[in-house]
Amino acid sequence: MSTQGIRGKAAIVGVGISEHGEVPGWSHFELMAQAVERACADAGIKSKDIDGVFAAITPSGLPVSMVSEYLGLQPKVLEGTMLGGSSFVNFLSWAALALDAGLCEVALITYGSNARSSKRRPGGDLVPYESPFGPRLVDGYAMAAARHMYQYGTKREHLAEVAVAARAWARLNPKAMMRDPLTIEDALKSRMIADPLTLLDCCLITDGAGAIIMTRAERAKDYPNKPVYILGAAAEHSHMQIAQMRDLTVTAAARSGPRAFAMAGLKPTDMSLAMLYDAFTINTILFLEDLGFCKKGEGGAFVSGGTIAPGGRLAVNTNGGGLSCLHPGMYGIFLIAEAAIQLRGLAGERQVAGAATAVVHGNGGTLSTQVTAVLGTAETL
Amino acid sequence: MSDKPTPAPIANPGPDMIYQQALAAGMFKIQHCAGCNAYVFYPRHLCPECGSAKLEWVQASGKGTVYTTTMVRQRPEAGGNKNLCVVELAEGPRLMSRVEGIAADEVKIDMAVTAEIVGSGEEPKFIVFRAEAKQ
Incomplete structure (x- = not known):
């Protein structure tokens, strides 16, 4: 069995999904916090235990800072690389690496959006050689x-x-x-x-937020749930x-x-x-x-x-x-x-x-x- | 007319401005890499194929074929259905554009097309294509 890279180094120990579909009256960050609340309850931790934050939330320019402020966290690892919708799968790698290196103990990956209720449509960058044609x-x-x-x-x-x-x-x-x-x-x-x-x-355009809690593999067994390992x-x-x-x-x-x-x-x-x-x-x-x-x-x-x-x-x-x-x-x-x-x-x-x-x-x-x-x-x- | 003073011309503009200035003067120019012989669009400072900075401007042939295409469905009051496509230039590079002069649903993959510069007033000009007449 291969042992290269991040195989088996870290695990998901908590999952939270906010109310979703149509959730009028809730902001991006409020939905995010509801997902975090649920992920922490699922993992049996307090939100204050989180010391690594991995987030990408449009249209926030500094989403990791906003998430951390909103949750009252002072994380030791802040990561917000924007790759679009794949950002969160990408965060699995960097959270696993940060956890494995001991840079943080409890990593949060999170996202929230009220795209449906706010009627804010997702869109890409305006790019100079395509924007004259107005591509959606x-x-x-x-x-x-x-x-x-x-x-x-x-x-x-x-x-x-x-x-x-x-x-x-x-x-x-x-x-x-x-x-x-x-x-x-x-x-x-x-x-x-x-x-x-x-x-x-x-795809649909809905409201909704998600949160994933990760820890190092050797700590994962101490949490109440069956750990899900990053292989x-x-x-x-x-x-x-x-x-x-x-x-x-x-x-x-x-x-x-x-x-x-x-x-x-x-x-x-x-x-x-x-x-x-x-x-x-x-x-x-x-x-x-x-x-x-x-x-x-x-x-x-x-x-x-x-x-x-x-x-x-x-x-x-x-x-x-x-x-x-x-x-x-x-x-x-x-x-x-x-x-x-x-x-x-x-x-x-x-x-x-x-x-x-x-x-x-x-x-x-x-x-x-x-x-x-x-x-x-x-x-x- | 604006009362704003005309800005002094920029002495040594970057590739995008050179491209736009050529378009404004009625020329569709692309880049050719002296390092690897590739043609390059959109305008760059470094060749995306080999990394060389030896990009020189050449007149594009303006000939191309439709690589892929879609009909963007819109209500009549929003302008009606329109074509959007990616054209592969005879030199190799591709660009997003649209085919004008025929109905949006008549634009097909592999159709031969010719470039035309459009745009009016102070707005940057851009390239659209026309279907070549059937032989």
Whole structure:
């Protein structure tokens, strides 16, 4: 078994998710604090025990300072690298390193957003060579989907399969926002936003916050919960502006995935579940391919027939994903939260039987930053 | 008209300003790297392929093909549906743009297109494309 990198050095010992969906009257930081309150209660700690803060919260310019002030903390480690929605998966690496080096004892990774209630839409940087054309986030993903269809014959029905599978998982999650039945036909009839992506190919915009508590591995057993260990993690980037992406059908997950799996000493077929950042349905297909669950170009066929839905061959986005559960602007922290809930066996009706390993894959920008982490139970150390 | 005094011209502008000034003068210029022979867009100080600072300006051919495309759906009062695409220039680099002169749903991947400089007044100019007439 590999022992390289951060494998097994740190563990998640607490998970908190705020009220989400539509939570009017709550600010970003209030929702964040509610998630922290719940994560601390889950871990059996006081918030004052936190001495490492890892946060990215838009539109705050200094989110780590704001989070620390709000919670009344004087952390010894402050980290706020902004990679977009993948930031939180990226924080797993740096929190594990800081904990392992003894720079801090209790690390908090957190995010909060009232994107829905405030009607503040997530958006990228204004970039000089694209801004004259006014691209929305969805447009870059639509162009990636168009290219995937052109090169590999991927069909709108394949995209619809992803939306339907996410909805089927959401129907097993009482906290998910969208729980009405959804068929392939419904998805295909949905309003077109940017060809070939319809409204149902796009993630929700919700309110919500998440918090993750981590400690060094040897301390993790002292906490009340089954620890969830970080077995591998890797970050990659391919571009910032979509026109600079070399191949719109291959994301940098094709590099981050193999590195994270190598660190973990595991492979895609060893995974009990996959949490893949589904900002749009094409993401799930791209990441299944790039992470090695199927060959490039075969993602559409792979998801067909309910492969990634409940009862399918591979459990993907078991909370209902960004498509049907929640997506408050930057969703990455909720991938980690759901993976941890599954690995602790607490996912209720949607529980993946015997879940021991999970791949968590975060995406940021317009397919720009890709961060993969492999998580596992004590038995996988 | 503004009463603001005209600022003195900048003696040694950076790549972006050089690019914009060329566009304003009706020329679409891209960079060529003397270090690795790559063509570069958008304008940089260092070549993204090899890191060389030996980037020289060349006139772009203006020829390209649509690498990928979408139709941005908008209500008529918001301007209606419009094309958004990524064009691959004959020299190699890509840029975001739109194809004008044909219906948004007629823009297809691999379509041959030609660059045109647009923009009015004080706003920075930018490049759009027109579909080449079928032979």
